[in-house]
Amino acid sequence: MSRDMMPHFELYQPDTVENAIDLARRIGQGAWFLAGGNDSLDWFKDRNKRPTAVIELAGIKELSGIRETADGLEVGALTTLTEIERSPIIREKYSLLSTAAGRVASPQIRNGGTLGGNLCQDTRCWYYRYGVSCYRAGGITCYADTPEGQNREHCLFGGSRCVAVTPSDTATASVALDAQMVIRGPDGERVVPAEEFFIGPSKDITRMTVLKNDEVLTAIRYPKQWAGAKFYFEKVTDRNTWDFALVSIAAAMALDGDRIKDIRLVCGAVECVPRRLKASEKHATGQSRNDDLAAQAGKLASEGATPLNYNHFKVPLMENLVRRAIRDA
Ligand SMILES: Cc1cc2nc3c(=O)[nH]c(=O)nc-3n(C[C@H](O)[C@H](O)[C@H](O)COP(=O)(O)OP(=O)(O)OC[C@H]3O[C@@H](n4cnc5c(N)ncnc54)[C@H](O)[C@@H]3O)c2cc1C
Ligand code: SF4
Numbered sequence: 001m002s003r004d005m006m007p008h009f010e011l012y013q014p015d016t017v018e019n020a021i022d023l024a025r026r027i028g029q030g031a032w033f034l035a036g037g038n039d040s041l042d043w044f045k046d047r048n049k050r051p052t053a054v055i056e057l058a059g060i061k062e063l064s065g066i067r068e069t070a071d072g073l074e075v076g077a078l079t080t081l082t083e084i085e086r087s088p089i090i091r092e093k094y095s096l097l098s099t100a101a102g103r104v105a106s107p108q109i110r111n112g113g114t115l116g117g118n119l120c121q122d123t124r125c126w127y128y129r130y131g132v133s134c135y136r137a138g139g140i141t142c143y144a145d146t147p148e149g150q151n152r153e154h155c156l157f158g159g160s161r162c163v164a165v166t167p168s169d170t171a172t173a174s175v176a177l178d179a180q181m182v183i184r185g186p187d188g189e190r191v192v193p194a195e196e197f198f199i200g201p202s203k204d205i206t207r208m209t210v211l212k213n214d215e216v217l218t219a220i221r222y223p224k225q226w227a228g229a230k231f232y233f234e235k236v237t238d239r240n241t242w243d244f245a246l247v248s249i250a251a252a253m254a255l256d257g258d259r260i261k262d263i264r265l266v267c268g269a270v271e272c273v274p275r276r277l278k279a280s281e282k283h284a285t286g287q288s289r290n291d292d293l294a295a296q297a298g299k300l301a302s303e304g305a306t307p308l309n310y311n312h313f314k315v316p317l318m319e320n321l322v323r324r325a326i327r328d329a
Helices: 016-032 040-045 081-086 086-093 095-103 107-112 114-121 128-129 168-178 278-284 291-301 314-328
Strands: 010-012 031-034 053-057 065-069 072-076 181-183 188-193 216-223 228-237 247-256 259-268
Touching: 010 114, 016 031, 016 053, 016 181, 016 216, 053 181, 053 247, 072 086, 081 086, 081 095, 081 107, 081 114, 095 168, 095 228, 095 247, 114 168, 114 216, 168 247, 228 314, 247 314, 259 278, 259 291, 259 314, 278 291, 291 314
Parallel strands: 010 053, 031 053
Antiparallel strands: 065 072, 072 216, 181 188, 181 216, 228 247, 247 259
16 A cells, blocks of 8 residues: 555544434544644554544533532643643642643644544554554564563563554543543443543554544533542653653552551653552552551562563652652652
8 A cells, every 4th residue: 555645535524423323423433533643643644544534523511621510620631732731720729630731742733633633542552653564553463562572662561462552641630530431322322430441452452542433522521429539640751741651650548647547659751551550559649648558568569460471660759759659649
C-alpha cells in the first residue's frame, strides 16, 4: 500500500450523538471518531491507521462542559484538557484531575485535546507507532519483548503477548477518583466504572478500552465521595518538559486526623491499564500516616512485578512514588 500520501477518507460532521453512532454502525470497521485530533491525525499522517470514514464529534454540543450534579461532577467527553486544568470547581474539589490534565503534553495540545480523547488514546509503544506488524497490529510477534527490544518504557505487570503501557495521565486520576464512564451506543447507554473501562491485552490486544467501534464516550462522572479529599499526582519523565510518564502516581486520601480512613493509589505507565495498588491501599487503610507506613505501602506496590530487560528502574521508582504520595498528600 502506498505510503507517500495520506490515505483518502470521508468526513462526517454529525450534530447529535445518535447520528454519530448511527454513522459508525453503518460504516463498520472503517469508521473512526475524531475529537481534538491530536492522536488521530498523527496516526493518519504516519499512514499507520487508515480509516475509510472519520466522524468528527466536535459539533455535538451536549458532549462539552463541566456540570455539578447531586452526585458530584459530570464532565463532557469533548471538554478540553485546558478547560479542565483551569476549571475553578475542579481545582477546588477534584484537583487531582486538574493537576493530571495540566501535566498532559504541551499547552497547544491541551487546548485542542479533549478528556475523552486523552482517556481513549492508544498506546505509545514506538514499535507499534512506527507501523511494524506486531501482535497489537495484527502480527505474530512483540518487538519490545525481545532480548534487545527497547522496552525501557514498557510494562511491569499484565503483559500478555503485548507489553505496552497506558500513556494517559487523566486515566490514572480518573481511576483514583472512582470515575464512572458514560457510554452510548446503538443499544442505548451504559455506565462503566473507570477501573473496568480500561482493558489489557489478555482481554483484547487490539483495544485499550471496552468501547466498541460504534460507541461514544459521552461523559465522565466524578462522585462527590472524593470531593475536597487530599490528593497527590506525580509524573516522572525523562525530560522536564512535555513527555509521557515513565511512571506516574495518582492518589486520593480521606483522613481523620492523621488516620487514613480511605485511600486510592493508582500508577500509570506500569501496565496496559492504570494499575490500582490494592495491597498498598489495604495496608494503609485505618493506619496513622507516617514514614514507616508509607515505606511499607511502597514495598507492597511492586509485588509481582516482572521487569523486562531495560525497565528494572521502574520498580524502585514506583515504590518511591507510593511512599511520597502517602507521606506528602
Ligand atoms: C507530542 C505529544 C505529547 C503528548 N503527551 C502526553 C502526555 O504527557 N500525557 C498524556 O496523557 N497524553 C499525552 N499525549 C496524548 C494526547 O494528550 C492525546 O493524544 C490527546 O489528549 C487526545 O485527545 P484528542 O481530543 O486530540 O483525541 P483524538 O486524537 O481526536 O482521539 C484519540 C482517540 O480517542 C478516540 N476518541 C476520542 N474521543 C472519543 C469519544 N468521545 N468517544 C469514543 N472515542 C473517542 C478517537 O477515536 C481516537 O482513537 C501527547 C500527544 C502528543 C502528540
Ligand atoms: S509492546 Fe505491544 S504494541 Fe509494542 S511491539 Fe509489543 S505487541 Fe506491539
